Amino acid sequence: MNRINKNVILALLTLTSSAFLLFQLYYYKHYLSAKNGVGSSKSKGSQIGFDSTQWRAVKKFIMLTSSQNVPVYLIDPLILEMINKNFEQVKNTSRGSTSECRFFCAPRDFTAFALQYHLWKNEEGWFRIAENMGFQCLKIESKDPRLDGIDSLSGTEIPLHYICRLATHAIHLVIFHERSGNYLWHGHLRLKRHIDRKFVPFRKLQFGRYPGAFDRPELQQLTVDGLEVLIPKDSMHFLEEIPHSRFIECRYKEARAFFQQYLDDNTVEAMTFRKSAKELLQLAAKTLKKLGVQFWLSSGTCLGWYRQCNIIPYSKDVDLGIFIQDYKPEIISAFQGVGLPLKHKFGKVEDSLELSFQGKDDVKLDIFFFYEETDHMWNGGTQAKTGKKFKYVFPKFTLCWTEFVDMKVHVPCETIEYIEANYGKTWKIPVKTWDWKSSPPNVQPNGIWPISEWD
């Protein structure tokens, strides 16, 4: 009796044990599958590469966004470049006939997508669904720079980046915000202190190292690796924009402090000047953009942007800089075509070129051409009466985007060096009497033009 009892117990014990083992195995399997992505689809052996975690993550992400009607588009430079190279092929392969995963399966840590924020209807709901689908998302927020220019407003934070990880692959969703000046802006991916630095290899991210500004792209639908994606129609242009997309914000806080000290000039004359200067600048920007000539704010206009985020009302002209290698003879005719007659042309393409156009309401547009030397840049100046030449020397600089009077324009990224070269350390103090021949600290006499070369 006792023995039978023992037998029964033993059998029971074995049974329990095996049940338990099964349970453990189930969990283990579950765990493994979660780790490696779903391994089950390996059975579809005919298609190559479609079981990679990259493809899987992208597919899930696209499923998620299209089901939620969130119009994300692909901006990953790596993939866009590949698509660009094989564009005809991609266009011709219809859905389903792809046998090889060529683009989304390429080894990489991230796939970058973009979204225009105002088209996103249900952000919070989307976030939740993403998490339910297995994505682990990191949301980077920051205050809205569009409110920075206005004193004393504090809004809810806006999302700048989402990084959603699925297994070992991450989707980087860059949120583009519309800015005044018809461009899209994305923010700096700044990690707050509590954020885990190892969530993804942040250093390898293609976007977010700096804030960026882009033209609003037109989009097109494409089937890539069996996935329906939107990509910028002119992806070439978009790819070209990426390395030069860095954006710097105007220093609104400092500008406010400046106006507290020096008070803004709100007289009618100041306002009319600002208005015509703004129109002139807009016209010049439009014309130069059409010609494909890159320019930046220089001299007084640049100082106005940097110091007070506005046009200096007593500056009397608009100053632009252009690299001499970007010079095109059509510039003059193009400006004349939009109603800006050439007032002066100083120097020549090889030396000290400067163009001066007459705008409306007595506002002048000065274009200085910059020459690059091994360790510095310079532009020239000429005194009309005497033919005296001057040289203005600047440390080397690169160009960044910024927003100025409702426009996206370039300024030197190394603005403070640029301005200090031009206006000295005391640039913060407004000076109304400025002699362009002697006041700038970086001016050097550069001889005199021979009479024969005078126009």
Place this chain on the structure above:
Amino acid sequence: MRNQETQLFDLICHSPKKGTQKAIVARDDYSSSAKLEGPVKMSSQISPMLRFLKAWVGQDSGDPGILSMDDWKPNPLIKPFGARKQRSWYLTWKYKLTNQRALRRFCQTGAVLFLLVTVIVNIKLILDTRRAINEANDDQEPEQDYDEALGRLEPPRRRGSGPRRVLDVEVYSSRSKVYVAVDGTTVLEDEAREQGRGIHVIVLNQATGHVMAKRVFDTYSPHEDEAMVLFLNMVAPGRVLICTVKDEGSFHLKDTAKALLRSLGSQAGPALGWRDTWAFVGRKGEAECHWADTELNRRRRRFCSKVEGYGSVCSCKDPTPIEFSPDPLPDNKVLNVPVAVIAGNRPNYLYRMLRSLLSAQGVSPQMITVFIDGYYEEPMDVVALFGLRGIQHTPISIKNARVSQHYKASLTATFNLFPEAKFAVVLEEDLDIAVDFFSFLSQSIHLLEEDDSLYCISAWNDQGYEHTAEDPALLYRVETMPGLGWVLRKSLYKEELEPKWPTPEKLWDWDMWMRMPEQRRGRECIIPDVSRSYHFGIVGLNMNGYFHEAYFKKHKFNTVPGVQLRNVDSLKKEAYEVEVHRLLSEAEVLDHSKNPCEDTFLPDTEGHTYVAFIRMEKDDDFTTWTQLAKCLHIWDLDVRGNHRGLWRLFRKKNHFLVVGVPASPYS
């Protein structure tokens, strides 16, 4: 939120006959505790997370070594300890078996093998998960995996520091002893004979875990349950409640008390039987609302945990909806026009206003921005309740200038946030918005684009009272800017108004400033006969009850949806003159010998057009008009609603024109 907060631990032991038992129950359900974070954070920064609660439940003081699972009935919410417990149990049996080593060695070996495999698999699992965890970050999600993978083998460990703290509560309930420990400190221990019978209640501070009250209610005796109800009702919301029974606590536990326990989230408490042991740990909420777990209700919960006094938004049963999804407008021309709601600190107004705004046909909530003048929390909560964007503004200057600066900042911000917009709709927090507000704008906004002689489109007719407005399809051109729900052209703002907006030291009303000829420069506004907004604000900077009663209460407000406006293009500058001349030519001249203030001034007809002439020497001579306005009981504080010395209104369902002679070109 309230429900999850409360019901954290609740279990009962039903069958006292079955000998001794002791249970370890861990409640470490991540999903539920994760939901706790919101309100806990809100109520106090140092609120603890009630995340791990242990309870010891036994009958008599017996041998704690053996656990018999089927003896007690756990609360279904509580997941019993899984694997490890089973294993120790198993080991006990195995140990007994090995003493009888004579027989069934084979079976034993088999069992041991099985066990070994199980253990190996288990260890592998743990190691793998550990490694995965180490690789992962300390975000919430990996922890969730961690928890799952381990099959709840270990009490949760929340990594990362911060205000979230674990309150470790042990509760023991039996015939002869009750015992409660919080974070290892015994706060109640009663094993004295023949006393302390009934339900012991302990109240803990939810932030610190300190004991705030300790009571025992001998609910075996009559009326003690009433005292308990009284006591529990007095406990402040948010406190942690611990209940445990010593000996017997059900005999005189009446329905009221049981209902209260149920409302606190207890499931076993209301079913407490004779000499049952029972322990309960929960957090007190105010009411128990079982709203479905949706995005909307999450907002609702957040709102209701912070503020009160918004009617049925926070009621448990059939709360007022906070999403309205009105019908979309076909061919909506104002779908992408930003809407700026200018608000101060009148959150109840804002609530009413946003409700009506979000119920209007053709509204697009993502275009709405609420600008709050000052760092007030409650208006912000209202904005968040409806899931809208709210922006706070540091007040600049005082009184009217403060409002004016707030307007400027709000308008600038609106055009910055929506750089593509050509117009902005400007609303105030004390307006009801008509159901066809956007339909009205959609049908008329092209005028603002095409006609440079227009200053604005407004939803408000200053002279549109119950007795002076009739036709919802009719529009007017007027020289005065009414405000109170209007559309501003971006170019007008950016090029003209913004640069010379009154500075903070000028104590001007923004609307008075906008009405000044320097700004208006002869341009006019389009208004409807029947207003599409209603000004309900009684408290305000320039407002009081008497004033409201006299000038705003009887204002006509359109409630008909989808009104088709008539002849919109006749509102353009030249066309309107033609229209006015047509009207005048067919108008019947009234008998000027009668007193215009008398009701009999107009005949008792319907649908006629009448004209009356009043004295008006110069363009700015409104003496007679003001007199007339006064006796008509319409706006008479300054001149409103005129168009070149002509006023248009309705009297007794007749169109009534008033022309100023000789200043008006129509005289």
